[in-house]
Amino acid sequence: MIDDLDRRLAAAGIPAGRRRRIVAEFRDHQLCDPEAALGDPGDLARRFADELGTHEARSGAVLGFSVLAFSGLVYAAALAPVVTVIRPGSGGVASHLDVASWASAALAVVLVLAPQVSFVAGILAILRVVRHRDRAAIPAAETRLVIRRGSVAAAAGMLTMAALAASMLLPGGLSPLRSGASPGDTGHALIAAGASLGVAALALVLVRLRVALRIQGALAGGSGWLGDDLAGIVPLAGRLEGWQFAFLTATGAGLLVWVAGLLASDGVDGAMRGGAEAAACLVGYAVLGGYLGLRPAHPS
């Protein structure tokens, strides 16, 4: 029975160290009472996989979110000097990103888009974790969804931090952030160090989520979608379809950017940026909507 359990635990993707411990505990139990009814090895392996998989996905997502919070602070510290020089009529943050070369333009695009993807995916992962915080095990499909959301958040966060570190270390002509409004040399070094630390920590988060993905839980059930996550939090969430959510979010984000433009006394520029933001939201939904569970897997 013990050898069978070991094989089934391995097949379920339980990490080797954990497997050795489980097997040693069962062996000790059997030596205490050779007649003990330990149960079916297949059922036991499934139970371990369901509970361990849930735990690993959950803790990986929470760890990732914590690292992203730190990364957000580093990002804010880097962008704050740029933001603080905005004056009425200055045209907003983007006009202060120096895009004098292809390299700096590419970094600027990453610095604008990747944090948004990371933020949304991270929030989605945490929403699902919080929703099921009291459950010992969640369906395998939901575990995989949490891992996908956490992985996208960590990967996009890592990209942001790498772009930020590069922006701080590259010569002025190649960096979108090293204008006169940016921090001095010590500030650059500190932000580069913080961003590098963020890259390393998020890489570890990705490794941890990868290990969680190997654990093959078997608990039946669908992965659900954004509407399930927001039910009880956002009024009418249960009645909206996926694309309705997307259009509402895109409209809201676009309006926010437009209002920010209006506050900077540049309504036309703000409207253009707002339109671009809304379009980016819709493109993001089209590209990542299924992967991140933003729309029902099987529309009713």
Added chain:
Amino acid sequence: MTPEALKGHLDGLILAVVAEAPAHGYAVVQGLKARSGGTFTLPEGTIYPALHRLEHERFLSSEWTSAEGRQRRVYRVTPRGRAELARHRDDWRVFSAAVESVLA
């Protein structure tokens, strides 16, 4: 009593047994049987996923000890686990009082 009937109560029961004295898996099963007068008999292996889960949640800690010439994993309740046990006890008192008042 079937494992299904214990669903939702197993964590509290395990914490109560381990809170009395640090124990390895087999001793936990024996403690459950003894304290329930033999009512709680479940497939003994099912105790281990629960023990591992409670450790992940930091309600239990564990360490290897050597006993009778072999390695044995012994669990003990953490302060966080004692708080969780108190919560289980409170919930149970409310629940059992409500059931009693309906059934009586």
